[in-house]
Amino acid sequence: MVATTATSSKTGTLPFRTDPPSTSLPTIREILFRPLPHLHDRRALRWTIRLVLLAFRSRIRAVYGAERLASLSGAVVFAANHNQRLEAVILPALLTFLGRGRNVHFLADWNFIVIPVLGWILSLNEPIVVVRKDLRPRWLNFMRRWFDDVPPPMERAALLLRQHSRVGIFPEGTAHRDRNRMLRGLGGAARLSLECGATVVPVGLRFRSGPGLGPIRDLESFEVHIGEPLTPPDLPSPNRRDLLAWNARILGTISTLCGKAWSPENPRTRTDDEPTP
Numbered sequence: 440m441v442a443t444t445a446t447s448s449k450t451g452t453l454p455f456r457t458d459p460p461s462t463s464l465p466t467i468r469e470i471l472f473r474p475l476p477h478l479h480d481r482r483a484l485r486w487t488i489r490l491v492l493l494a495f496r497s498r499i500r501a502v503y504g505a506e507r508l509a510s511l512s513g514a515v516v517f518a519a520n521h522n523q524r525l526e527a528v529i530l531p532a533l534l535t536f537l538g539r540g541r542n543v544h545f546l547a548d549w550n551f552i553v554i555p556v557l558g559w560i561l562s563l564n565e566p567i568v569v570v571r572k573d574l575r576p577r578w579l580n581f582m583r584r585w586f587d588d589v590p591p592p593m594e595r596a597a598l599l600l601r602q603h604s605r606v607g608i609f610p611e612g613t614a615h616r617d618r619n620r621m622l623r624g625l626g627g628a629a630r631l632s633l634e635c636g637a638t639v640v641p642v643g644l645r646f647r648s649g650p651g652l653g654p655i656r657d658l659e660s661f662e663v664h665i666g667e668p669l670t671p672p673d674l675p676s677p678n679r680r681d682l683l684a685w686n687a688r689i690l691g692t693i694s695t696l697c698g699k700a701w702s703p704e705n706p707r708t709r710t711d712d713e714p715t716p
Contacts, residue, residue: 464496464499464500464501464502465492465502467493470492470493470496471489471493473536474539475535475536475539475540476540477538477539477540477541477542478535478540478542479540481540484542484563484564485540487532487563487564488532489536491528491529491560492529492533492536495528497660498529498658498659498660498661499533499660499661499662499663500660500661501663502533502537502662502663503662503663503664503665504664504666505537505665507640507666507668508537508538508640508665511640511668513603513637514601514604514606514636514637514638515606515637515638515639515668516600516606516607516608516628516631516632516638516639516640517534517543517605517606517607517639517640517642518607518608518609518628518640518641518642518690518693519607519608519609519641519642519643519644519693520609520610520611520621520642520644520693520697520699521611521612521613521614521615521644522614522616522644522646522655522661523614523616523655523657523659523661524551524614524657525657526609526614526644527547527548527551527609528557530545530607530642530644531543531545531561531566531607532564533663534605535564541605542564542604542605543605543606544565544566544599544605544606545564545567545606545607546566546567546569546592546596546607546608546609546627547561547566547568548569548572549568549569549570549572549574549583550572550574550575552566552568553574553579553582567592567595567596567599567606568586568592569592570583570586570587593627593631596608596627596631597631597635600631600637601635606637608627608628608631610624610625610627610689610690610693611625612624612625612708616654616655616656617654617655618646618648618652618654618699619648619700620699620705621690621693621694621697621700621701621705622705622706622707623690623701623702623703623706623707624686624701624707626682626683628689629682629685629686629689630682630686632669632671633671633672633674633677633681633682633685636671636673637671638671639668639669639671639689640665640666640668640669641665641666641667641669641689641692641693642663642666642693642696643663643664643666643695643696643697643698644661644662644663644664644697645661645663645696645697645698646660646661646662647659648698664696664697666692666693666695666696669688669689671685672685683703
């Protein structure tokens with residue numbers, strides 16, 4: 440039997456399936472010894488993924504829908520809501536592990552890449568580095584030339600997808616700590632999917648919701664909900680209306696999975712009164 444939570448007029452939380460996890464959280468033994476055949480020649484990355492999952496396993500309360508990754512082939516775009524800084528480390532490691540070592544190249548803000556140790560861990564997973572934002576303090580921006588590669592990030596992502604690789608995107612473009620509402624987000628995942636014919640796998644990171652809990656905290660645990668793969672419409676020359684419709688379907692599906700409300704009228708960026716991640 441499937442239980443469903445009721446919509447809350449106070450929080451705006453969406454109706455949500457609460458089935459038991461179809462794939463339970465990997466045990467410590469599985470994390471240490473499960474074969475990752477697609478990384479047989481990448482020992483450093485194999486063990487980094489295992490160590491990341493061991494270190495943050497207590498942060499993941501459950502995994503739903505992991506069996507959907509078994510039949511995936513070809514170009515894939517993973518698209519997830521973004522709430523905390525460390526999701527940029529945990530989610531790529533988890534998706535790569537569940538995909539038996541199929542690397543997921545996430546678009547990563549260079550603000551994370553320049554952090555000692557954390558940046559090294561992220562770099563092993565061969566992220567697509569985005570240098571749109573300034574570093575803090577600003578004098579550190581002299582390092583931009585070391586990361587601002589040509590071609591631009593979206594072109595690099597498209598190249599990987601045309602090579603049948605896997606790419607990961609947080610469409611909101613920034614960590615957003617609101618428990619009840621997603622940002623409107625950007626259309627990068629939808630555009631890449633349409634241009635490259637890539638399947639989109641929506642991923643919802645779901646936190647406890649309720650009045651009085653306040654913004655999502657960095658050390659708060661969450662559930663991972665992997666949705667049904669979405670096949671892009673076969674359009675000979677998609678226009679802006681097609682892109683917006685496909686983007687709305689992707690973000691609307693993520694919204695259902697994570698329990699946050701989404702609409703094209705939502706703010707595109709964090710408002711000034713929200714906490715800075």
